[in-house]
Amino acid sequence: MATTTLTKAEDRVSAGHAARIDHVSKSFGGPEGPQLVLDDITLDVAPGEFVTLLGASGCGKSTLLNLVAGLDRPTAGSIETPGGRPALMFQEHALFPWLTAGKNIELALRLRGVPKSDRRAEAERLLELVRLAGAYGKRVHELSGGMRQRVAMARALAQDSQLLLMDEPFAALDAITRDVLHDELTRIWRETNISVLFVTHNVREAVRLAERVVLLSSRPGRIAREWTVAIDQPRRIEDTAVAELSVEITEQLRGEIRRHGQH
Numbered sequence: 001m002a003t004t005t006l007t008k009a010e011d012r013v014s015a016g017h018a019a020r021i022d023h024v025s026k027s028f029g030g031p032e033g034p035q036l037v038l039d040d041i042t043l044d045v046a047p048g049e050f051v052t053l054l055g056a057s058g059c060g061k062s063t064l065l066n067l068v069a070g071l072d073r074p075t076a077g078s079i080e081t082p083g084g085r086p087a088l089m090f091q092e093h094a095l096f097p098w099l100t101a102g103k104n105i106e107l108a109l110r111l112r113g114v115p116k117s118d119r120r121a122e123a124e125r126l127l128e129l130v131r132l133a134g135a136y137g138k139r140v141h142e143l144s145g146g147m148r149q150r151v152a153m154a155r156a157l158a159q160d161s162q163l164l165l166m167d168e169p170f171a172a173l174d175a176i177t178r179d180v181l182h183d184e185l186t187r188i189w190r191e192t193n194i195s196v197l198f199v200t201h202n203v204r205e206a207v208r209l210a211e212r213v214v215l216l217s218s219r220p221g222r223i224a225r226e227w228t229v230a231i232d233q234p235r236r237i238e239d240t241a242v243a244e245l246s247v248e249i250t251e252q253l254r255g256e257i258r259r260h261g262q263h
């Protein structure tokens with residue numbers, strides 16, 4: 001609702017940033033010499049803010065997310081995440097198949113230093129948060145794709161990071177399951193006040209979820225444009241306002257893709 005958004009915006013004024021990406025460029029070595037993938041990206045994510053990063057396939061979205069996660073280093077520029085190490089969630093759930101849902105989450109709690117005696121209750125609380133109460137003892141192969149992504153979300157939240165990085169986490173799911181998980185993610189984001197940097201090439205998804213949509217150009221990835229999404233949450237992907245803004249953004253995205261001869 002609008003009031004929540006306002007309170008969040010007010011909180012942010014004095015709270016600094018959850019991520020500061022400052023003039024970041026990234027090149028990879030190739031057979032024809034270094035290829036510039038990201039060019040001079042500057043982007044701040046405020047505490048509690050939900051930002052989606054949108055762009056054509058291959059434009060460098062995952063590369064940028066990996067840099068923010070600290071998995072790789074920028075060729076130039078700097079990245080700060082003052083709240084500590086971000087949590088990361090991918091398209092593939094990356095759960096350990098030999099562990100139960102609960103034990104997958106407890107592993108993240110252990111790595112965070114949560115004492116053994118507290119882990120089970122905390123894992124159960126997180127499973128409840130993603131609406132999977134009762135799945136504690138289930139093995140990964142017993143869970144549906146949507147349930148696995150919920151466990152992966154719970155595991156990411158178990159890291160207790162202030163910044164959650166999500167790389168197309170729902171891309172492999174059917175539309176209805178994705179819809180449900182959009183609702184859950186929005187609810188969790190509002191309940192926990194975590195900052196989210198969410199990568200997708202689905203424009204509707206970007207608008208459905210975010211307070212701000214950032215469009216990257218291709219080859220090299222640069223910030224082409226950004227939009228503030230002033231549509232009250234909770235939103236639905238089929239809302240007229242979501243559809244209208246999506247049409248506008250899709251036109252820009254098509255322009256970016258045409259410019260680089262991709263499909």
Ligand SMILES: Nc1ncnc2c1ncn2[C@@H]1O[C@H](COP(=O)(O)OP(=O)(O)OP(=O)(O)O)[C@@H](O)[C@H]1O
Pocket residue numbers: 028029037055056057058059060061062063064201
């Ligand atoms: N480790 C690497 N070594 C060399 N090239 C890389 C490496 N990682 C990414 N690239 C190249 O950087 C470019 C951007 O890749 P990236 O995975 O960031 O794109 P993306 O926007 O996430 O695409 P998609 O939407 O398909 O996931 C691609 O041309 C890719 O081949």
Ligand SMILES: [Mg+2]
Pocket residue numbers: 061062063167
């Ligand atoms: Mg990617």
